[in-house]
Amino acid sequence: MNQQMPNWLKQRAELTPDRLAVKTTSEQVTFHQLHRRVQFRAQQLSLSGVTKGEHVAILMKNSIDMIETIHAVMSIGAVAIMLNLRLTRQELMWQILDGEVVHVICNGELKEKISNGKNSLHIIINEELPQENANVELYELDFQANQVATIMYTSGTTGHPKGVMHTFGNHWSSAVGSALNLGLLPTDRWLLAVPLFHISGLSIVMRSVIYGMGIVLHERFNATKMNQAIMNDKVTIVSVVTTMLQQMLDQLDKQRYPDSFRCMLAGGGPVPKSVLEECQNRKIPVYQTFGMTETASQIVTLTPEHSMTKLGSAGKPLFSCQVKIVKDGKECIANEEGEILVKGPNITKGYWKRDDETKKALQDGWLHTGDQGYIDDQGFLYVLDRRSDLIISGGENVYPAEIESILLSHPKIKDAGVVGVEDKRWGQSPYAFVVLHEQLMKTDIIEFCQNQLATYKVPKDITFLDELPRNAANKLLRRALKERVNKGRLQ
Ligand code: ATP
Ligand code: MG
Known part of the structure; x- marks a missing residue:
């Protein structure tokens, strides 16, 4: 471009000067x-x-x-x-x-x-x-369009953060792609309580000026205040990550959001199935989305008509984007697991001063995301986990996120992280780190998992911790858990 x-x-300001741009609690x-x-x-x-x-x-x-x-x-x-x-x-x-x-x-x-x-x-x-x-x-x-507007460092979940260069064209394409998917109403207002220094927050600022849409801005996340804003501030769309969504649901209790509320856009990481099901039961429209700093926010998102039927899927690519799954250099067939590759005008032209990393990640315009997933026979993407966290046990692929999602559905479990440990018989097997709300025996947790997971996915053992290692973006640092395992610090 x-x-x-x-x-x-x-x-x-010339087109629609009198429309609301930003509203905070004080001005x-x-x-x-x-x-x-x-x-x-x-x-x-x-x-x-x-x-x-x-x-x-x-x-x-x-x-x-x-x-x-x-x-x-x-x-x-x-x-x-x-x-x-x-x-x-x-x-x-x-x-x-x-x-x-x-x-x-x-x-x-x-x-x-x-x-x-x-x-x-x-x-x-x-x-x-x-x-x-x-x-x-x-x-x-x-x-x-091809000028660099912003540089934003990745969250540093898998290693050192990398500076992602976003051009004006990237931000523009991201905003337009989102509008072509979610639609745009003159009454739309986006609730922004995610950090502005993340692409999830910054992209709302770009959409606001490009669409002429108001932002309801919160300094930080507070579940009660967010629910109040949806009820009273004419909010129609809100961006959330899983922990926000869970707390908002807990706090909402039996109340219902107004009919004018259109969408919870949930991204940044996997949303456990139990949370999605609860939202479905309560008729709260949650659109899962897959994106990275490198894609200037969303690149694959559920469409409104599929948000309730394709639970667990991140959806289909935005209008000007493409997605495919590749394994051993070959494109996968439907339902076959491999690495997720994406292409589109919202994708960064590279990492700042990291030519080698850029060349590795961007080949023929396709971004190698480092995430594993599959596309079903109707073209819907399912994100499984990061490739680097994949556990191969007895030749079977085991995804920590799936096990964590089951563990988190237990009412007494507050947080969970799973990594692979060496296993003489199976090569690797899953090992869980768990934070509890209330006392619970290891054997109860294992039994709970046995009822819902194939045997090879059931954690071999469990360590209880007071809290799990997370980075500044609140993402689970599985590499820190692996380090604990390698150093034998399991109790
Ligand atoms: P780093 O690249 O430095 O390791 P990071 O990848 O966590 O950090 P971000 O760009 O903030 O930095 O996050 C993008 C990642 O978040 C994706 O690559 C993916 O692993 C995860 N992610 C985003 N959306 C989803 C989703 N819907 N389901 C599962 N994982 C997701
Ligand atoms: Mg990344």
Whole structure:
């Protein structure tokens, strides 16, 4: 793609100035107001030294200020590097160095996480931006489709995070692909309580200006407040991950969402079958979606008409995208398991400064996702697990996610993680780490699994832990569990 587009927010403010852009618990702004604020902020940033082409990291809490900052950096033509505020100082400094960041814009309270005194990094405190009206040129550059708009690091679940470059074309295609699937109503409002520094959150900001759609913005996840927003704030769509969905269901109790509520978009990881079934029973429309940082959010998503019938599937590719399953270099037939490959205009052009990794992941335009799955005979994708976590026991493929999903359906089990351990007889066998709500015997858990899983999938043994290792994106770190096994730390 090699085309030019007008600055999205400027265009949006001209087209539908009076529509709601963002609403928080304390204020709301229209697109006209947001545009004015972003123009001012772009001037403030430019006064602070930010110039076109520079890498500008954003370390902020979900807020209108943060949305303004993202738009302002894009308007200046600088590249926004989105930093996860749950990272440790060491992890943040690694990304800042790797990403060749020149300026960091952060909330004052987060300053301590990055200022180490030694480096020449320019830190701009959001709350201390110059308040005078600058006499500098108004920055509202047009957007080039192949120009890098943002860099976002992967969650670092399988190894070191990699900086994914997103072009304006990637964000555009992602937003359009989602609208062609979910449809778009003038009354749509997207509830955003996932982090803005993840692709799940950032993609909602892009959709908002491209569609002219309002965002109901929450600083952080709170199940009660989210349910209240769906009930009272005219929310029609919400993005969730499994833990959010579970807590919202618990908190909802017997209440029902209004008929105008259209969709829970559930992604980022597998959703246990028991949770999907509960939603189905309660007539809550959940659309599972598969996507990665590399695909600028969704790439395969269930369609509205299949959300209740194709439980457990991530759906079909978005309109301009393709998906296939490959094993040993050959495309699989229906229902055959292999690696998921995806293609489409929303896919990154590569990892920042990682040519080797880029070449490995992107071949002939197909992204090798590192995830295992299959496509059924009707073309629906089922995501099984990460290839690197696959357990091969007696020649059978065993997916930790399936066992974890069964364990999590037990009312006394709070969290579960499964990895493969060496087994003299079977090569490998599954081993479970479990966090309990209430006391439960190992033998009871094994019996519970025996009733629902083939024998070779039943965990060989169980270790109880107080909590499971998770990364800053709250994803289970199975590699840390494997390390525990390798070091023999099982009790
Ligand atoms: P890293 O690439 O650094 O190891 P990560 O892959 O966890 O981290 P993300 O880009 O945040 O970083 O996550 C994408 C991954 O999330 C996918 O590759 C897949 O493993 C998982 N995922 C996303 N959607 C689903 C889904 N519907 N079902 C199962 N897994 C999913
Ligand atoms: Mg990944």
